[in-house]
Amino acid sequence: MTPxxxxxxxxxxxxxxxxxxxxASNELYRTNLSKGQTGLSVAFDLPTxxxxxxxxxxxxxxxxxxxxxxxxxGDMAALFDQIPLGQMNTSMTINAPAAWLLAxxxxxxxxxxxxxxxLQGTTQNDILKEYLSRxxxxxxPQPSVRLITDIIAYTVKHIPKWNPxxxxxxxxxxxxxxxxxxxxxxxxxxxxxxxxxxxxxxIGAEGFEQVVGRISFFVNAGIRFIExxxxxxxxxxxxxxxxxxxxxxxxxxxxxFRYGVQVNSLGLTEAQPENNVQRIxxxxxxxxxxKKARARALQLPAWNEALxxxxxxxxxxALRMQQVLAFETDLLEYGDIFDGSPVxxxxxxxxxxxxxxxxxxxQEQGGMVPAIESxxxxxxxxxxxxxxxxxxxxxxxxxxxLNCYRETEESPLTGGVDxxxxxxxxxxxxxxxxxxxAFRAQRNATEVKAALANxxxxxxxxxxxxxxxxxxxxxxxxxxxxxxxxxxxxxxxxAPTGIDIPANDDSRGARAVAIRTQVAQTGEELGRPLRLxxxxxxxxGHSNGAEQIAVKGRDVGFEIVYEGIRLTPEQxxxxxxxxxxxxxxxxxxxxxxxxxxxDVFNQLDQVGLKGLPVVIGGxxxxxxxxxxxERGIAAVYTPxxxxxxxxxxxxxxxxxxxxxxxxxxxI
Amino acid sequence: MTRTALPEPAALASAVSxxxxxxxAQALNLLDDRRPxxxxxxxxxxxxxxxxxxxxxxxxxxxxxPPGAGKSSLTAxxxxxxxRRGLNVAILAVxxxxxxxxxxxxxxxxxxxxxxADREVFIRSLACRGEFxxxxxxxxxxxxxxxxxxxxxxxxxxxxxxxxxxxxxxxDTTCFVAQPASGDSIQFLKAGIMEIPHVIVVNKEDIxxxxxxxxxxLKTTLGRRTDADGWxxxxxxxxxxxxxxxxxxxxxxxxxxxWLLARGQFTARRRRCQAEWLVxxxxxxxxxxxxxxxGGETVLFVELANAPRRSPIAAYEDLRARILPHS
Ligand code: B12
Ligand SMILES: Nc1nc2c(ncn2[C@@H]2O[C@H](COP(=O)(O)OP(=O)(O)OP(=O)(O)O)[C@@H](O)[C@H]2O)c(=O)[nH]1
Ligand SMILES: [Mg+2]
Numbered sequence: 001m002t003p004x005x006x007x008x009x010x011x012x013x014x015x016x017x018x019x020x021x022x023x024a025s026n027e028l029y030r031t032n033l034s035k036g037q038t039g040l041s042v043a044f045d046l047p048t049x050x051x052x053x054x055x056x057x058x059x060x061x062x063x064x065x066x067x068x069x070x071x072x073x074g075d076m077a078a079l080f081d082q083i084p085l086g087q088m089n090t091s092m093t094i095n096a097p098a099a100w101l102l103a104x105x106x107x108x109x110x111x112x113x114x115x116x117x118x119l120q121g122t123t124q125n126d127i128l129k130e131y132l133s134r135x136x137x138x139x140x141p142q143p144s145v146r147l148i149t150d151i152i153a154y155t156v157k158h159i160p161k162w163n164p165x166x167x168x169x170x171x172x173x174x175x176x177x178x179x180x181x182x183x184x185x186x187x188x189x190x191x192x193x194x195x196x197x198x199x200x201x202x203i204g205a206e207g208f209e210q211v212v213g214r215i216s217f218f219v220n221a222g223i224r225f226i227e228x229x230x231x232x233x234x235x236x237x238x239x240x241x242x243x244x245x246x247x248x249x250x251x252x253x254x255x256x257f258r259y260g261v262q263v264n265s266l267g268l269t270e271a272q273p274e275n276n277v278q279r280i281x282x283x284x285x286x287x288x289x290x291k292k293a294r295a296r297a298l299q300l301p302a303w304n305e306a307l308x309x310x311x312x313x314x315x316x317x318a319l320r321m322q323q324v325l326a327f328e329t330d331l332l333e334y335g336d337i338f339d340g341s342p343v344x345x346x347x348x349x350x351x352x353x354x355x356x357x358x359x360x361x362x363q364e365q366g367g368m369v370p371a372i373e374s375x376x377x378x379x380x381x382x383x384x385x386x387x388x389x390x391x392x393x394x395x396x397x398x399x400x401x402l403n404c405y406r407e408t409e410e411s412p413l414t415g416g417v418d419x420x421x422x423x424x425x426x427x428x429x430x431x432x433x434x435x436x437x438a439f440r441a442q443r444n445a446t447e448v449k450a451a452l453a454n455x456x457x458x459x460x461x462x463x464x465x466x467x468x469x470x471x472x473x474x475x476x477x478x479x480x481x482x483x484x485x486x487x488x489x490x491x492x493x494x495a496p497t498g499i500d501i502p503a504n505d506d507s508r509g510a511r512a513v514a515i516r517t518q519v520a521q522t523g524e525e526l527g528r529p530l531r532l533x534x535x536x537x538x539x540x541g542h543s544n545g546a547e548q549i550a551v552k553g554r555d556v557g558f559e560i561v562y563e564g565i566r567l568t569p570e571q572x573x574x575x576x577x578x579x580x581x582x583x584x585x586x587x588x589x590x591x592x593x594x595x596x597x598x599d600v601f602n603q604l605d606q607v608g609l610k611g612l613p614v615v616i617g618g619x620x621x622x623x624x625x626x627x628x629x630e631r632g633i634a635a636v637y638t639p640x641x642x643x644x645x646x647x648x649x650x651x652x653x654x655x656x657x658x659x660x661x662x663x664x665x666x667i
Numbered sequence: 668m669t670r671t672a673l674p675e676p677a678a679l680a681s682a683v684s685x686x687x688x689x690x691x692a693q694a695l696n697l698l699d700d701r702r703p704x705x706x707x708x709x710x711x712x713x714x715x716x717x718x719x720x721x722x723x724x725x726x727x728x729x730x731x732x733p734p735g736a737g738k739s740s741l742t743a744x745x746x747x748x749x750x751r752r753g754l755n756v757a758i759l760a761v762x763x764x765x766x767x768x769x770x771x772x773x774x775x776x777x778x779x780x781x782x783x784a785d786r787e788v789f790i791r792s793l794a795c796r797g798e799f800x801x802x803x804x805x806x807x808x809x810x811x812x813x814x815x816x817x818x819x820x821x822x823x824x825x826x827x828x829x830x831x832x833x834x835x836x837x838x839d840t841t842c843f844v845a846q847p848a849s850g851d852s853i854q855f856l857k858a859g860i861m862e863i864p865h866v867i868v869v870n871k872e873d874i875x876x877x878x879x880x881x882x883x884x885l886k887t888t889l890g891r892r893t894d895a896d897g898w899x900x901x902x903x904x905x906x907x908x909x910x911x912x913x914x915x916x917x918x919x920x921x922x923x924x925x926w927l928l929a930r931g932q933f934t935a936r937r938r939r940c941q942a943e944w945l946v947x948x949x950x951x952x953x954x955x956x957x958x959x960x961x962g963g964e965t966v967l968f969v970e971l972a973n974a975p976r977r978s979p980i981a982a983y984e985d986l987r988a989r990i991l992p993h994s
Binding site: 140374494496497499500503507508516519520524527528529550551553554555556557558559560561562563564568570571574575577578579580607608609 | 699701705770773776794796
C-alpha cells in the first residue's frame, strides 16, 4: 500500500454574500456552510455601510439590495442565529462603521455565551481605500484613521485572534490600479495605519510586534496570472522588510504577509458572460500556485458578475471551482514551484523596484493621508483606468467576446424567468423599516440616551471607541444613531474625484478630434459651450464609469460638472439648474436605478427643468432599460458599451435633438 | 430656429429680482450666449434690472490666489457663516479649461458642496476659456445678474500676479488666499507686481509653523501700506479644514464694504468695476491702439465714471462702434 500523499491544508473558502434581511441571509449562510464553505463573508447593504438606518431618506431604494441590512443588535442576532460565533470565522466587509459592526458582533457573541477571546474573523476596516475606490467613507481622513487605530488597539488586547484590519489593494485594482500601484498604495496605507497606532500610544513598544502580526491584507488577482503570482511574492518580500525595518518585528511569524483574495471582477464581462468562468479559474491560479505566496482565504465572483447579483446556484458554482482546484488537482502536494526561477525573480524585482519608487513619492508628500487628501493617488488611479479603457476601445487590450470574437450563439444561461440573476424581494425595504420601528418601540429609551451620551463623550475625549460602542450595542442603539453622533463630532467628507488629469493621447486621435469639432460647432449653434452634468444619485459608490465618462467628455470638448458619489436627486437637480447644463448623465450600478430615476425626474420637474435630456449608464438589466425609457430616459448604457467615442456622439445628438437640430453625420 | 427661444428681457429681470432660481439660471445662460440676438436680449435684460441693486446693493467679493490654496474650501466655510447670519449667497467659480480639448472639468463646485441642497445658495461654474487674462468675460455681467437676487456674490478665480488678479478690479472687495510656505505671493507684493488685495488670508493654519511663518512675513511685507483709496489690508489666518478664523474673515470682508459705504465710495467703485471691464474687454479686442482711438485710458475712465448707468453689453457695443471705422 502506498502511503497517503501529504497535502497542504487548503485555504479558507468563502462566498461574499448577504441580501434582503438578516433572516434571509442567515438561511443562506447556513446552506453555504452545509455545502462545505469554511468561513462566512458578510456583505452589508449600502445604508449599513454608510451609517444610515433603513428609514433614512438616503437609504431609499438601497435597503437589502447589495447586502444585508443591520440596524441594531436584533438584526445582528438574527444574522447569526444558530451559528455559534465562538467557533465561526467571520469576515465582515465593513469600513467606516467597522467599530460599530464589530461591537454588535461582540455583543451577540456575548449573548450566545462566547467570550471575546474566542472570536475569530476580520473587519475590513481600511477606510483609506474607501476614499480611493470603494466609496463607503463617512468621516474625514483623520478621524477615520483614529477609528481604525482604536479597533486595532482594542482587538490586540481583547480579541487576539481577530484580524482588525484588512489593508486592501483589491479595490484599487478594481478602480484601475496597475500591480505596481497596488503594491505601493496598499503598503503606504499599512505604513499610515501602523504609524498611527504607534503614535496613539495605546500599545507599548513591547506589544507592537503583535500589532504588526495582526495586520492582514485583501488583494486582487487579475487575469495576467503570472504577473499576479509575482505581485504576491513581491508583497511578501516588501512586507517582510517593512515589518522588520520600520517596525522592528523580529519573529518571522509576525512578519508574514497574510492575505485573503477576491479575484478580479473589473475584467468580467456582460458580453458572453460564460467566458467569465475561465477567467475566474485562471485568476485563482495567480494566488494559489506559489506556495510561498498562497492566499489564506479566497472568494470568487460568479459568472454573471457583470449582469447583476449572483443567485445561490451561481455562488455554488464559484465555490466548486475552488474545491476542484484544492481537492482534485495535485496543487497542494508540492512545495513552492517558482523558487529558483530567474524569470519569476526578475519580474518580482521589477515590481518591487517600481513600487518602492512610488512609495517614496507618497512619503515625499507626507504619507498616504496627505497624498489622498490632495487627490494625488486618486488621479494616478483614474489615469491608469483611463489608459485601460482606451486600450480596450482601441482593441489593443483584447477581451474575448467584448472587443474580439464577438460572434456568439444565444446563451442558455441568461434565459429563464429571472434572466440569470438574483432579484431582491421588493418588500425587503418596507419590512426592514417595520422591524426597525418595532425594535425602537421596545427598547429602553433612557438607556439608549445614556449610551449615546457616553459615545459622544468618548469620541470627543479621544479614548478608545470600542467599549462605548459595545455598550451602545447592548443598549439597543441603531446604526444610524451611532453614526450620527460621530458625524456630528467628526464631520463628514467628500473625497477628491481624481478626474482632473491631463488629456490622454487618444484625445488627439482622428475620431476624438472630429467629435470635438462637432461638439464645438453645436456649442456655437446653441450659443454657448455644451455642458454635461454627470450625476451619481443614491448611496452607490461605483465611480469608475462616471469618472471615465467625465474624462472622455472633457477630452471631446464638453464642459463637465461632476461632484462625485452619493448625491441626493435633489442635489442633482439643483446642480443641473444652477450650472445650466444641456444634458444629465446618471450612473447607477448598485441596482437602485428605478427609484433613483423616478426621484431625479421628480426633482427636475420641481425646479422647472422638465424635458432636459437624461441618460443613464451602469448595471441595468434589459427589462429595466425598457422601463426606464418609458419613464423618459433618453438612452441606457451598460458595460458592453465600450465605444466611448460612440457614446459621446449619441449624447451630442440627443442635445441637438432637444434643440430641434438634425443629428451630425456618423463620426 | 432652435428651441431655445429668447426670453422676454423685462419679465426675466423682474423674475430674477424676485429671486426666482430658474429665472436666474436662464439669465446666466443668456449672458453666456454669444449669438447676436442673444447679446441684444442680454443687454435689454441687464438694463431692466433695478438700478439700486446694481449700483449699491449687496456685496460683490472676489476670492483669488494660487491653485490649491483652498479658495473653494474657504468659500464653503464662508457660505456657512453667511447663511447663519441670514444672508443668501451666489457664487461664480471660474475654472481653467483644457488647452487641448476646450472642454473643462468644473471642479470647484465639489469643494463647495457643503451648501448641499440649500436653496439660498446658488453656484454657477464658468470655464475660463483661455481668454480675458484668467478671468472670463462673462464674470462681470453675470455678477450683476446675481447681485439682483443675492446678498453676497462671490467670484472665485485662480491667480497670483497682477494680470491674474484682475478680478480684484471687478469686485467691491478682493480676498487673496495665500498658500502657506509659498513665497510667491509675498514676492509679488513686495515687488509691486501685484496690487494689494483688500483682505489677505493665509489658509491651512491647521498645519502649524509654515502657516504662521507665512502670515508673519505677509504682515511685515504689508507694513502700514494702504491701497490707492487709503484702505489698509488686514492679514488674517484661517483653516477651512478646522473652520477656524472664518467668522473673522467674514467680518474683515464686511468691514471693507462698510468702509467704502461710510466714505461714500461704494457706488463709485461699482461704476469703476464696469469701466475696468469695458476697458479690459476693449484692450483684448483692439489692443492699446483701440483705446487710444477713444482718447486713451485716463480720458476713457473719466468719461465712463460720469456716463449714465447702462448695461455693460450695450455700453461695450457703443464703444466698439466708435473704434471701428464707419463703413
Ligand atoms: C469595479 C467594481 C467595483 C469596485 C468599484 C470601484 C469604483 N470606484 O468604481 C469596488 C471593488 C469598490 C466595488 C464595490 C462594490 N460592489 Co461592485 N462592481 C464592480 C464591477 C466589477 C465593475 C464595475 C466597473 O467599474 N466597470 C467599469 C466601468 C467603466 O464600467 P461601467 O460603470 O459599467 O460603465 C460603462 C457603461 O455602463 C456606461 N456607463 C456607466 N455609467 C455611465 C454614465 C453615463 C452618463 C453614460 C453615458 C454611460 C455610463 O459607460 C461605461 C463604458 O462602457 C461590477 C461588475 C461588472 N463587471 O460590471 C461590480 C458590481 C457593480 N458591484 C456590485 C456590488 C454589489 C458592490 C458592493 C455594493 C458590494 C457590497 N455589498 O459591499 C460594493 C460596494 C460599492 C459601493 N460603495 O457602492 C454589484 C452590483 C449589483 C447590482 N446592481 O445588482 C456588481 C454588478 C457585481 C455583482 N454582480 O454583484 N465594485
Ligand atoms: N490642511 C488643510 N487643507 C486644506 C484646507 N483648505 C483646503 N485644503 C485642501 O487643499 C486642497 C485644495 O483645496 P481647494 O479648496 O480645492 O483649493 P482651491 O484654491 O479652490 O483650488 P483650485 O480651485 O484648484 O485652485 C484640497 O485638498 C483641500 O482639502 C485647510 O484649511 N487645511
Ligand atoms: Mg477652487
